Amino acid sequence: MLQEYRQRREQLMAKIGNGTAIFRSAPTAVMHNDVEYVYRQDSDFFYLTGFNETQAVAVLAPHHAEHRFVLFVQPKDLEKEVWSGYRCGVDAAKAIYGADEAYSIADLEEKLPQYLEKADRIYYHFGRDRSFNDTIIQHYQSLLRTYPKRGTGPVAIEDTGLVMGSMRMVKSQAELELMRKAVEIAVEAHEHAFKITAPGRYEYEIQAEIEHIFRLRGGMGPAYPSIVAAGKNACVLHYIENNCQMQENDLLLIDAGCSYNYYNSDITRTFPVNGKFTPEQKTLYELVLEAQKQAIAQVQPGNNFKDPHDKAVRILTEGLVELGLLKGEIDKLIEEEKYKAFYMHRTSHWLGLDVHDSGIYQLGENPQILQPGQVLTIEPGLYIVPETKPAEDQPEIDPRWLGIGIRIEDDVLVTTDGHEVLTAGVPKEIEKMER
Incomplete structure (x- = not known):
């Protein structure tokens, strides 16, 4: 080095x-x-x-x-x-x-x-x-x-x-090797967490097992405070208390990455604690997954940094309207940011030496152009916060949706001819998330 x-x-x-x-x-x-x-x-x-x-x-x-x-x-x-x-x-x-x-x-x-x-x-x-x-x-x-x-x-x-x-935005091969190692360790930790999660266990037990693997495999430890959020806790974006007991019909959202020789991974998966999605959980999960897939498809050299977010927002807004959680014309809902009642964060950030890595996202009115060697996260989500108060022109929220929080996050490398999902080793398809 x-x-x-x-x-x-x-x-x-x-x-x-x-x-x-x-x-x-x-x-x-x-x-x-x-x-x-x-x-x-x-x-x-x-x-x-x-x-x-x-x-x-x-x-x-x-x-x-x-x-x-x-x-x-x-x-x-x-x-x-x-x-x-x-x-x-x-x-x-x-x-x-x-x-x-x-x-x-x-x-x-x-x-x-x-x-x-x-x-x-x-x-x-x-x-x-x-x-x-x-x-x-x-x-x-x-x-x-x-x-x-x-x-x-x-x-x-x-x-x-x-x-x-x-x-720092464009990673060298040496940097990518370190990031791949950080990803490899985190993939193993997430897969292990999925296997041991069960009703009655505590969030901190899962956190301990994840971070044990981070250190056991030579990592420096967590890249950031690990989020292990069951049930409605998943609606708190930066939930780190990790002290609640998991219940039968909870979803568990795990947002945890490993730091390896200063370079970081950043992965989020959401899955049912008891191994089976409820119909409402499954519907929202499928929507977030589709938004993520289409956002990842936008990671191409020559596209701009905002393209994945714009795609995710459109897919999520269309889905929310179809489910009756929003109403109105899609373009207007997006322009007025009505979706932010359920999706309040951005879809991506740079990743590298820092979890929110160095580099600008926009030059004046122009978003940063994607180029080979950049690594960014793609992490859409939906959070039906129990205390959500709908806007005057929006429908009341059916109680069956309340308390469901879902995020799916992968680390994506821009390549010369497209992209590579570095964290593809962690399953996210419905059939893989149930057991």
Whole structure:
């Protein structure tokens, strides 16, 4: 992967020209009192370096005569490493991670200006580390004040998110291999969850079994808090309590993905706890499944990011009208977003190092064009929330539909001639979801 990281840095430096890009490692996060969460590196930082320690800064200065890639890291400290884990240290940062120069993080204030004073702008994303945000602003203002004496220096700050997003949207073969592994592990976990689900078991039991497989197979753990939602809990989009007992006629919605070497999968399946859909559950499930299939068919190079969503919305709206849950002319219902009473989220998001991955979805009025190497989710759903109040011009909801929540989600790769459903290993056809 070292060559891969090097290529990414070269690509970024080609894009920023005479600028200097600065990336800050992710801060540590406190779980409670003095206990920290397991550390997770900032995705952009990791994408460019592969470096997985906190209190680090990466600087890319393509205009510098000698040091185009510089790392500031924590120095070796045996006493602290005994308590908190091994550090790479300054010398190894050059040897292992290919930095042209490396310094102790304590030297940042002194050393950083030499990589900024000949840059025409600073590329930096203002993140949650307010103290470091202030450091960047102070250096920028200081260099602006002395600009008349040198005639060089940054005259603007640009967000790295824009340039990094365009790079990260298209996955390399190395990235796709990691994503396929994250998918493979999650597929096994979902298949196992399907086999062990039964009335009387608790949502957290299924969650525990899923996440056990994530770690057992070498994953870092869940890509996001696992959703295991039985019955009406499935109508809560980000339900994570996972503490209810499953009942005889419940559906179980599982939205769970694995993180593998920082890359993520994201899968949702919904199936009957007792092995048989009720007529209402089956009808809504078939509608969501058809919407998903037709949305996936829209994943083609040259189509735009919004096409799968538009297709899913149309199929769902037509079905809701046919079932008497909506009434009116289809185009008008879509224009007025009446479907949002039952389908309130988007159909897709980018997937990669982040579950909602880096990259824009729209350029002004124009949705992003799909191109080979992009990976996106396709996840339509229907949620008949028990407390739903119909609009004045819409019908009352027959109680037999209330409390049914369904979502079906797959991870889809845009290929040169169409698409590949990476998560096809998890069944979703009616005959496969019943037992």
